[in-house]
Structure formats: C-alpha cells, structure tokens
Amino acid sequence: MGSETGPGDTRGTKRSVDYRFTLANERTFLAWIRTALAILAGAVAVLHLLPLDWAQVPRTAVGLVLAALAGVITVYAPLRWYRVQRIMSRGGPLKMSLLPVITTFAVGLVCALVLLGNLL
Amino acid sequence: MTPPAESPNGSSSEPPGGSSSGSSAEPSTDLDGLGLQPERTLLAWQRTIALMVVVGLLFLRGSLVPGDDNVPEAPLVLRVATMTVLLVLGLVLGVHLGLRWRGSEHGKRAPGTGGPPLHVARPWAMAVLCAGVLVLSGVLMLTVLLGF
Numbered sequence: 193m194g195s196e197t198g199p200g201d202t203r204g205t206k207r208s209v210d211y212r213f214t215l216a217n218e219r220t221f222l223a224w225i226r227t228a229l230a231i232l233a234g235a236v237a238v239l240h241l242l243p244l245d246w247a248q249v250p251r252t253a254v255g256l257v258l259a260a261l262a263g264v265i266t267v268y269a270p271l272r273w274y275r276v277q278r279i280m281s282r283g284g285p286l287k288m289s290l291l292p293v294i295t296t297f298a299v300g301l302v303c304a305l306v307l308l309g310n311l312l
Numbered sequence: 313m314t315p316p317a318e319s320p321n322g323s324s325s326e327p328p329g330g331s332s333s334g335s336s337a338e339p340s341t342d343l344d345g346l347g348l349q350p351e352r353t354l355l356a357w358q359r360t361i362a363l364m365v366v367v368g369l370l371f372l373r374g375s376l377v378p379g380d381d382n383v384p385e386a387p388l389v390l391r392v393a394t395m396t397v398l399l400v401l402g403l404v405l406g407v408h409l410g411l412r413w414r415g416s417e418h419g420k421r422a423p424g425t426g427g428p429p430l431h432v433a434r435p436w437a438m439a440v441l442c443a444g445v446l447v448l449s450g451v452l453m454l455t456v457l458l459g460f
Contacts, residue, residue, distance in 0.1 A: 214430045215353045221438060222356040228445055229363045232452070236370045239456060240385055243377040251383055252456055259456075263449040266442050273438065 209280045217276050224269035227295070228262040235259040250309040254302055261298040265291065350419025353432040357409055361402045364444055368398035371448065386455035394451050401444040408437050 238244070239255035268291050279286055372395045374385055386394075412433060416422045422429035 209430065211428045211430050212349050215349045215428075215432065218431055218433070218438075219353050219356045222353075222360045225441055225445060226360050226363055228449075229360070229367050232445065232449055233367045233370055235449075235452060236367065239383050239452065240375055241370060241373065243375070248383060255383070256453060256456060259449050259453045263446060263453075266445045266449065270438050270442055 209277075213280055214277065217273055217280070220276075221269050221273040224265055224272070224291070228265040228269070231258050231265070231299075232262040235262065246309055250305060254305050254309075257298060257302055257305070261295065265295065350416070350428050350432055354409065354413060354419065357405070357432060360441065361405050364398055364441070364448075365402050368395045368448060371395070371452065383456060384459045386451065390451065390455065394448060397447055398444050401440055405433070405437055405440060409433055 235255045235258035238251060238258065244251060272289055272291065276286060371386075372391045374388075374391065409432065412429070413419065416429045419428055419432070421427070
C-alpha cells in the first residue's frame, strides 16, 4: 500500500492505469468523505448546537441515525476506492456501488422522522 | 499511457484532449501535463481537511443556547481533546500533501515515473482522514448513548 503507484499497480503484468482515472477515483473518495462530514455536521447541529423544541427521543434518534450514517460512509469510502483501483488495474467493468442507495434511504428516513416529529 | 476517449469523471471541466493539437509537434498529452487534474485533486483534499476542522469546531462550540440540554452534552475536556486530535490529523495531512506537491513539481512530474502522479496523497493519508471522521462520529454517538 505504501508504494508510489498504489495497490494493484505494482505487478508487472498489470496494465498501467491512466493517472486521470486514479485521480478521479481519489476525488470520488474525498467527495464521499465530505458527504460524511456534512451529515456529521447535521448530527452535531441536531444533538447539541441548535435549540430545538423536540422531545429527547426523536432528537436523539435523528442525531444517532445521522452520525451512524456518517460512520458507515466513512468505512465504505476507502473500501470502494480500493475496489475501483483494483478493477481499473485489471481492466474489468466497474460495478455499481450500494452506498448511494443506502445514503438515500437513510436521509429519507431522517426526513420522515423530522416531518412526523413536527406534525404529530 | 494513452489518454482515454471519454472523460474519467464525466465533468465538464475536463480539458480538451490532444485531438486539436494532434498534428503539431507538441505531444498530445501536453494539455494534461499542465497539472490541472492533480491540482483539482489537491483542492479537493484541502476542502475536505478544512471541512473536517470546521465540523470539529462545531462540536467544540456546544449548544448555542446554554441550558438547552435535553440531550446530554460531551464534557468540555472531551470536546477539546477531540478537536486537538482533528487539528493534529489535519496538520499531518497538510504537511504530507505539501511535501508531496513540492516533490512532484506541483503535480507535473512524479519522482520515478516522470509523468503526473497517480495519487496526490499516499493511501495512508486516506486512512488518517477516515480515522479522523470516525473519531468524531464515534465520540458524538458514544457521549449521547452513554449519557455524559
């Protein structure tokens, strides 16, 4: 992992990957991390920062779901980066990632919680 | 290392490839050799590190209205410690990126290969960044769950 060319690129038989692809992969990883940080900022805001008139249970639930989602994204992002890196060095087709679906459903769940908490 | 036909990231800011200058004596990768892609990646790193520090500051700040404490708040010592960890990690990442950036002649020539670097930061820097975000997320969840 510590080599200059990264994983999957050190074997002699592997084809060399265009640097624009590896850099795009690196930026995608960073974009996911920024997404996790933004969600974490939302969790901090809900749990501590903002004076909200919510009951403790929905407030804690929303904050914990957001913080857990940020954790899941942070664990998944480097794995995804490594997987794409390996696929690129082998030359196979890229597989779809499950993370956008997970993120969408979790954010939708939080939206529903907030809406229900305010309506009921 | 031939340039691919399509944009690797699908964005519109991709510099036009070597097709327009194909007949000239300049190598077709000259436009890519300007260091735009490595620079974009470096800027993405800087944005990410800055955001990590900002979220840490939000956590350090605590409630905007004192006394609004129906969710248990982390003690000040823990918040300061978390912020210190994030600042140290940000500093390590910043120094690493700066050294690599200078070593690769501002993203134009990586030592060894002669071409632009395949990565702006080494993979361990990604692990360090993930560790910082996980620390923040873990501290936030644990303090709420354990009810400090």
